[in-house]
Amino acid sequence: MDSFFKVKTPEEVFRIMDQFSPVGEETILFEKALARVLSEDIVASEDLPGFSRSAMDGYAVRAKDTFGASESLPAFFEVIGEVAMGKICKRSVGEGQAVKISTGGMLPEGADGVVMVEYCHPLDETTLEVTRAVSPLENIIQATDDYRKGEKVLNKGQVLRPQDLGVMAGLGRLEACVYRRPKVAIISTGDEIVPANERTRAGQVRDMNRYTLTAFCQRAGAKCIHTGLCPDDFGLLKAMVVESLEKADTVWISGGSSVGTRDLTLKVLEALPDFELLVHGISISPGKPTIIGKSGTKPIIGLPGQVASALVVAEVVLTRLLSKLSGKKNAFGGFQSGVEAELSRNIESAAGREDYIRVKLMSGKNSLIAEPVFGKSGLISTLAVADGLIQIGMNTEGLYRGQKVHVRLL
Secondary structure, three states: OOHHHHOEOHHHHHHHHOOOOOOOEEEEEHHHOOOOEEOOOEEOOOOEOOOOEEOOOEEEEOHHHHOOOOOOOOEEEEEEEEOOOOOOOOOOOOOOEEEEEOOOOEOOOOOOEEEEHHHEEEOOOOEEEEOOOOOOOOOEEOOOOOEOOOOEEEOOOOEOOHHHHHHHHHHOOOEEEEEOOOEEEEEEEOOOEEOOOOOOOOOOEEOOHHHHHHHHHHHOOOEEEEEEEEOOOHHHHHHHHHHHHHHOOEEEEEOOOOOOOOOHHHHHHHOOOOEEEEEEOEOEEOOOOOEEEEEOOEEEEEEOOOHHHHHHHHHHHHHHHHHHHHOOOOOOOOOOOOEEEEEOOOEEOOOOOEEEEEEEEEEOOOOEEEEEOOOOOOOOHHHHHOOEEEEEOOOOOEEOOOOEEEEEEO
């Protein structure tokens, strides 16, 4: 098979990922919607806060009555009452009058400014000295300062944050229409793989991919279904894939994706009646022998069996897939976040592929220092000590010591 002579670039893979759609919608209580993705726009059903209120403790006055007031020439006001919190003030503020008000209190009729309490000095129960002028609307939150009725306040595809739940609470929006969290079925393959709780014999290794990939999915907001371990057996793997497709929105298989006689994953997938191969090989290192296809509308991923390679592919490529399945407005791929650092040494790279180098971050004199962590793709230790990944472009022969690099945090 010559599939690897037709490897696709990461950018081509990202465009392929864009064909996948969100897995479905559900309605949940807004208070349980943290980190969920909105499946519809939310429009304000009312003004917020809905009334003009004070932003400070002080006295509500007519602003023009304070003009010219200073410590050497204060203005004097008649105190005619106090605003009770949560109540409407029944007194209207007239010329030369003031009403005591607390932060959040409803502005009384006639007032258009609040003098901070620091600049107010009661001389007796009804006489107030003011030593600073205020402008109209100073220290006041108006009825529509947050949102106006009919205004779009939260966007479809937005990941809900604590402050967004506060917006919904303020508007009395008690339910949120969100996309379902995608279900990812993870299958680990290989005659040499045993469960993590078993003692290994010579030639055996414990299943690490299940746990690294599960944690990766959970961090991205997806649910995981572990179908189980599968030996290198065509019939057993096919049955496991079919079962996983019935339960999950996407199936990820680690192991068996390298070209050659052990290319069991692709043989199994091609035996599915509705399977379409989209990618067999990506021009990245590590992670070149990656399979991407679909059964119907469900993506199926064949990941390298080596744990570091599998996790790098997940970080670089599958972040975008989970974003698309989750309905996120910005379905990122590649480096979308991280920190800037200065490279500690030269790194060589082969042209025609993107290299993703693990690095450890250290504090330098003027910036962060990125120290490359080299090692074979089968070593979990290189990931355990790394803080992030840096990318070396396809047409770049390497990076130089002292060069500024973008580090995607792991």
